[in-house]
Amino acid sequence: xNDMTPFTTTLKDWETDQEVRWCPGCGDYAILKxxxxxxxxxxxxxxxxxxxxxxxCSSRFPYYVESYGFHTIHGRAPAFVTGIKLANPELDVxxxxxxxxxxxxxxxxxxxxxxxxxxxQILLFNNEIYGLTKGQYSPTSREGTNSPTxxxxxxxxxxxxxxxxxxxxxxxxxxxxxxxxxxxAVLKAAHAHKGAAFVEIFQNCIVYNKDRFDDFVAKGxxxxxxxxxxxxxxxxxxxxxxxxxxxxxxxxxxxSLKVVDVVDGDWQAAGVIVHNVKNRAIAHMLVEMPFGPFxxxxxxxxxxxxxxxxxxxxxxxxxxxAGKSANLAALLAKGQTWTVSGTAADPV
Amino acid sequence: MATALxxxxxxxxxxxxxxxxxxxxFAGDSGDGMQLTGGQFTLSTALAGNDLATFPDxxxxxxxxxxxxxxxxxxxxxxxxxxxxxxxDQPDVLVAMNPAALKTNxxxxxxxxxxxxxxxxxxxxxxEKAKYDANPLEDGSLEKWQLLxxxxxxxxxxxxxxxxxxxxxxxxxxxxxxxxLALWMFDRDRQPLIDWLNAKFKxxxxxxxxxxxALNAGHAYGETAELSGPLKQYHIAPVESEPGLYRTVTGxxxxxxxxxxxxxxxxxHMFFGGYPITPASSILxxxxxxxxxxxxxxxxxxxxAAICSAIGASYAGQLGVTSSSGPGIxxxxxxxxxxxxxxxxxxxxNSQRGxxxxxxxxxxxxxxxxxxxxxxxxxxxxxxxxARSAAxxxxxxxxxxxxxxxxxxxxxxxxxxxxxxxxxxxKVPDPATYTPFPVTFLEEANGPDGKVLPFARDEKGxxxxxxxxxxxxxxxxxxxxxxxxxxxxxxxxxxxxIMTDARKAKVDGVAKSIPAQxxxxxxxxxxxxxxxWGSTFGPIHQAVRRVRRKGLSVSHIHVRHVWPMPENLGDxxxxxxxxxxxxxxxxxxxxxxxxxxxxxxxxxxxxSGQPFTIAEIEAAIEAALV
Numbered sequence: 001x002n003d004m005t006p007f008t009t010t011l012k013d014w015e016t017d018q019e020v021r022w023c024p025g026c027g028d029y030a031i032l033k034x035x036x037x038x039x040x041x042x043x044x045x046x047x048x049x050x051x052x053x054x055x056x057c058s059s060r061f062p063y064y065v066e067s068y069g070f071h072t073i074h075g076r077a078p079a080f081v082t083g084i085k086l087a088n089p090e091l092d093v094x095x096x097x098x099x100x101x102x103x104x105x106x107x108x109x110x111x112x113x114x115x116x117x118x119x120x121q122i123l124l125f126n127n128e129i130y131g132l133t134k135g136q137y138s139p140t141s142r143e144g145t146n147s148p149t150x151x152x153x154x155x156x157x158x159x160x161x162x163x164x165x166x167x168x169x170x171x172x173x174x175x176x177x178x179x180x181x182x183x184x185a186v187l188k189a190a191h192a193h194k195g196a197a198f199v200e201i202f203q204n205c206i207v208y209n210k211d212r213f214d215d216f217v218a219k220g221x222x223x224x225x226x227x228x229x230x231x232x233x234x235x236x237x238x239x240x241x242x243x244x245x246x247x248x249x250x251x252x253x254x255x256s257l258k259v260v261d262v263v264d265g266d267w268q269a270a271g272v273i274v275h276n277v278k279n280r281a282i283a284h285m286l287v288e289m290p291f292g293p294f295x296x297x298x299x300x301x302x303x304x305x306x307x308x309x310x311x312x313x314x315x316x317x318x319x320x321x322a323g324k325s326a327n328l329a330a331l332l333a334k335g336q337t338w339t340v341s342g343t344a345a346d347p348v
Numbered sequence: 349m350a351t352a353l354x355x356x357x358x359x360x361x362x363x364x365x366x367x368x369x370x371x372x373x374f375a376g377d378s379g380d381g382m383q384l385t386g387g388q389f390t391l392s393t394a395l396a397g398n399d400l401a402t403f404p405d406x407x408x409x410x411x412x413x414x415x416x417x418x419x420x421x422x423x424x425x426x427x428x429x430x431x432x433x434x435x436x437d438q439p440d441v442l443v444a445m446n447p448a449a450l451k452t453n454x455x456x457x458x459x460x461x462x463x464x465x466x467x468x469x470x471x472x473x474x475x476e477k478a479k480y481d482a483n484p485l486e487d488g489s490l491e492k493w494q495l496l497x498x499x500x501x502x503x504x505x506x507x508x509x510x511x512x513x514x515x516x517x518x519x520x521x522x523x524x525x526x527x528x529l530a531l532w533m534f535d536r537d538r539q540p541l542i543d544w545l546n547a548k549f550k551x552x553x554x555x556x557x558x559x560x561x562a563l564n565a566g567h568a569y570g571e572t573a574e575l576s577g578p579l580k581q582y583h584i585a586p587v588e589s590e591p592g593l594y595r596t597v598t599g600x601x602x603x604x605x606x607x608x609x610x611x612x613x614x615x616x617h618m619f620f621g622g623y624p625i626t627p628a629s630s631i632l633x634x635x636x637x638x639x640x641x642x643x644x645x646x647x648x649x650x651x652x653a654a655i656c657s658a659i660g661a662s663y664a665g666q667l668g669v670t671s672s673s674g675p676g677i678x679x680x681x682x683x684x685x686x687x688x689x690x691x692x693x694x695x696x697x698n699s700q701r702g703x704x705x706x707x708x709x710x711x712x713x714x715x716x717x718x719x720x721x722x723x724x725x726x727x728x729x730x731x732x733x734x735a736r737s738a739a740x741x742x743x744x745x746x747x748x749x750x751x752x753x754x755x756x757x758x759x760x761x762x763x764x765x766x767x768x769x770x771x772x773x774x775k776v777p778d779p780a781t782y783t784p785f786p787v788t789f790l791e792e793a794n795g796p797d798g799k800v801l802p803f804a805r806d807e808k809g810x811x812x813x814x815x816x817x818x819x820x821x822x823x824x825x826x827x828x829x830x831x832x833x834x835x836x837x838x839x840x841x842x843x844x845x846i847m848t849d850a851r852k853a854k855v856d857g858v859a860k861s862i863p864a865q866x867x868x869x870x871x872x873x874x875x876x877x878x879x880x881w882g883s884t885f886g887p888i889h890q891a892v893r894r895v896r897r898k899g900l901s902v903s904h905i906h907v908r909h910v911w912p913m914p915e916n917l918g919d920x921x922x923x924x925x926x927x928x929x930x931x932x933x934x935x936x937x938x939x940x941x942x943x944x945x946x947x948x949x950x951x952x953x954x955x956s957g958q959p960f961t962i963a964e965i966e967a968a969i970e971a972a973l974v
Binding site for chain 1: 391394395397540586589590591592593594595596605608609612617619621638639640641642644646648649650652653654656657658659660661662663664665666668682683685686690776777778779780815816817818819820821822823824825826827828836837
């Protein structure tokens, strides 16, 4: 995010005159609305906001936001963002990518923009499938995914975007899903974080991977299968209605997480962990929790800022420039020179 | 004239005490410091007022196994009291620091030329490594040449003895001993070298003293040793150059300076995105030290990120530049297409090397011309400029910046490994004599009813440059085909036809802004035009000069703007009966010329990783005129 004077806009101001071309019912619509709802709330200025994307369904996103937008090439959005932010750090940049774009063809760049900590909000729409190319399995597809390129089921182990991001040195990671009412809050937190803020958004591809995330987003199971994290709050999920309140505790013997029952609301007695967004070790455990025995960890998982790349690099450039003038004539005549006057040369 | 070879009697052996030009090659193990020796000899030569050209030739391995044939590193310099335009065909003097250096370099030595060899290194082990059955210094196999063999190793050890260095460190001073001898041979002042050594080893004064002692010892050896025969002192008179301030410059330095000048003339901050690759890295190194000139350098994670970050910076209003060599340029291809499609300025420098694939990382070639002109998906025209020499890189870099910002287009600047590394004297230009080409960004809506039309075009066919951050001009761009005005996604047949035509017309139109093609040497019509581009300038020029002296009707045309080509080039070529195109590839520019002008251009090709010799081109010219 950037420290900028709040700007007054409404959701309407962030809509373009372009026809949105995602499939009817696509989760991208919900994410677009959540972003367009968030932008006025954070006081964003359309003229100073840039949406940059790669290639894929998600990467059409910039065309639908009334700001500056750059739809680039497959997987490389992070490199464009880095150039933009180094050229003008005042711009508020959002990067939109997908599981194929950001984790497969552009995995390298995703790693480096995170490692460098460029100040940008990275929204990775994870639908666990290649949508735009008609349904091939993706690097986040679960093992056994049937697709045109894996008719007997995929055998690749899926990548975990948040674990990848943390492993790359991320200072902010969060998770949400397309239709979640909490998505704007997560986006706001990402924007408030100075540095690379990585947000994985589970997104329903209703054509090629319909309802893939129903095991934790469907009505009726959400309550017991979603762990919404909040800084300073105990890690609780479930309710009496859904079979009991449960919590996440640390098994001290194996140094791993475990699910515990919370009786009569006494989470302290059950040893439930209080979420601390600066605890990197727990963050690693949360993003790797196997779904099934554990709920899906959502919300802001880790948030511990460090100076951004462009801030540090440009400060170094300033330091290099301090007290020096850009005298081109002097630069050209630098080093060992000699003067020719007629025929003889004299060392200078 | 350029080399001693040109004018008959061998410079050092024909009895002339003051030859006009001499070619010296220093050859040794890659750890022997030959490039450094050559570089310092170059500097002293420049300070003596001689014109010069150099050719550093070194292996791809940083520390190749000692004593091996493939580990030999050589540095050739041609210097004289007349205009020098090539590094020379055949050396007059070969300094061979070990058997491998002798074996790989002696075939190039002119008959009757002088060999200076370090006999101390011609031991059994090194002879075996160089695959010699007998010691060539003793078996008479070198009798075609003059031989001076003495134990440079022992002489160096003796000279540096007082400083108490270990054997290995002491032997490292051998190159300075050799340099001292060379400085004596050509009557050069040692002081600049001594100053340089003292500065280089400031933190280790003992090493500085030892190196100076070795330098002095080598010099004294030449002066006092009672050597009869070949070792004599020569004085090469200074060249008659245009008065002014001079320095030596390599292509990599000159490109870096030209880019800085180009950005200043455009009134822009420069963003340079690069990734390490031989022989292009030195441009990134140079620019990283020039931040006060409004330069940001970014070492990206790969070649693709390097160009994409530069495009990002251009999008944000800076002058994006990226640089690489063939394999890296291949990786950048898709992003170049995006820069063409979004019509953003960008300069792409390709320091060509031998290919395909990894090819010859440290050797030169001109085989990326097709890649530059044609090598992208879709109809993807890019202006291409080729520098002819190290000094020419400066003007070419400025020209690349001008075209990029005036036409809102990526521009490719071709140089090669030879130009990038070779040094030549350069008359320091006055930046005030260059015409500025300041950029204006769009600040207000350019369409009806306050609409933004990012793809409206000016008289050059260029679209407006709009910086994100400008109020009221929000718009979206991307790699998908777009509406000719609004830039909104538009795949309609009419739209793609209009946009493809517009992109082509814009780049074709660059030809209107470039100078007409001149004839570098010779008449505007005649029997044969020798047409070159890039670093073949020197040998072509000298070869044409020689055959013209023989009375042949031959002209030299050297093309800087390879794409689009100058508007008069086709007509110019039609004025010649024959066209010969020497290139360090299998005939790429020849094909482009044939395609563009239906001219029966004949190729002269060389792909050995070495520049053309004058004699090779001269022979081809004479054969073409039979």
